[in-house]
Amino acid sequence: MTNSFKDFHPVVNFYYFTVVIIFSMFFMHPIFLGISLISSFIYSVSLNGKKAVKFNLLYMLPLLIITAIMNPVFNHQGVTILFYLESGNPMTLESILYGVAAAVMFISVILWFSGYNAVMSSDKFIYLWGRIIPGTSLIISMVLRFVPRYKAQIKIISNGQKCIGRDVSNGNIIARARNGIKILSIMTTWALENAIETADSMKARGYGLKGRTSFSIFRFDRRDRITFLSMIGLTIIILLGSFLGENTIIYYPIIKIKAITVFSILVYIAYILLCMMPFIIDLKEEIKWRHLNLKE
Structure with missing residues (x-):
């Protein structure tokens, strides 16, 4: 439907x-x-x-x-x-x-x-609250899309590691744990870089500045x-x-x-x-x- x-x-x-x-x-x-x-x-x-x-x-x-x-x-x-x-x-x-x-x-x-x-x-959430609480609305918006976006990204990372034999399904228990930690480390690095890029991008656009106009x-x-x-x-x-x-x-x-x-x-x-x-x-x-x- x-x-x-x-x-x-x-x-x-x-x-x-x-x-x-x-x-x-x-x-x-x-x-x-x-x-x-x-x-x-x-x-x-x-x-x-x-x-x-x-x-x-x-x-x-x-x-x-x-x-x-x-x-x-x-x-x-x-x-x-x-x-x-x-x-x-x-x-x-x-x-x-x-x-x-x-x-x-x-x-x-x-x-x-x-x-x-x-x-x-x-986009809808920022449209509603961007002018009232710009910083908080941006953070909440990022949190709300955290699960689906990060779930898709960790799947991409896991598939990439699997192609080179470093997935959690390869090797013994110790090797699997090491591979899992490696995937988690890559995921954490990507998440931090993505948060910084988002913040810099919004700052460059003047997000949250007084008198800033926006298209909707x-x-x-x-x-x-x-x-x-x-x-x-x-x-x-x-x-x-x-x-x-x-x-x-x-x-x-x-x-x-x-x-x-x-x-x-x-x-x-x-x-x-x-x-x-x-x-x-x-x-x-x-x-x-x-x-x-x-x-x-």
Whole structure:
């Protein structure tokens, strides 16, 4: 599926991911957690396809299970005792449910950040914050692209070393360790040189100087205004629901959750629409393009 949401204005992209990540971190209500997890999973799959499915099954699912298990093992709060461990500590229903909720929240945030990395490029981030915090925005931009760029570079270095028989797969254990240290040393040198070149390049362009003008390809058009206002409207409904306690849940010492009402259903629908908005936009564009191709 095409990543049409990426073509929106940086303000729209940044606002969306900031809101959904903050909501995912602080809303521990099971319905909100489920909406966030399902939406982030669907969006990650729509962006990366089978690669995302493989990543979620191989890494996110085990991480979800491990994180969910850790809380009831070390936290024994709650009044609903299910059984006792060999150590004599009780295993409570409340600690298990809170562990599951915390695990879902953790995985959801990771998936949202993966979507953020696919949509928010370094150019967009610098465009938003370059004039306000030029030095900090440059550093954050470099950090955000650290993993994918350095991962690609270390693969290039490893392939180069492998061609001359100095890869981590060549020789005995000592030789492999020596080759690994050599690759790490080359990688560190490249990273430092790249950081210096970037800093010198930005300084030569007058980055961060007062009164400096800059060219930008981003324009806040009608499509961006409609989407942005829709996001703000949905956010207001969700915040109003949060203020009225529609997303409130107490796990300890006993689980207490507010009954579902007509307004709470409205808040849930608003949260679904907010979380699914990029996927809806991408799906709409995909259908549009297929319809145009069929006409041809």
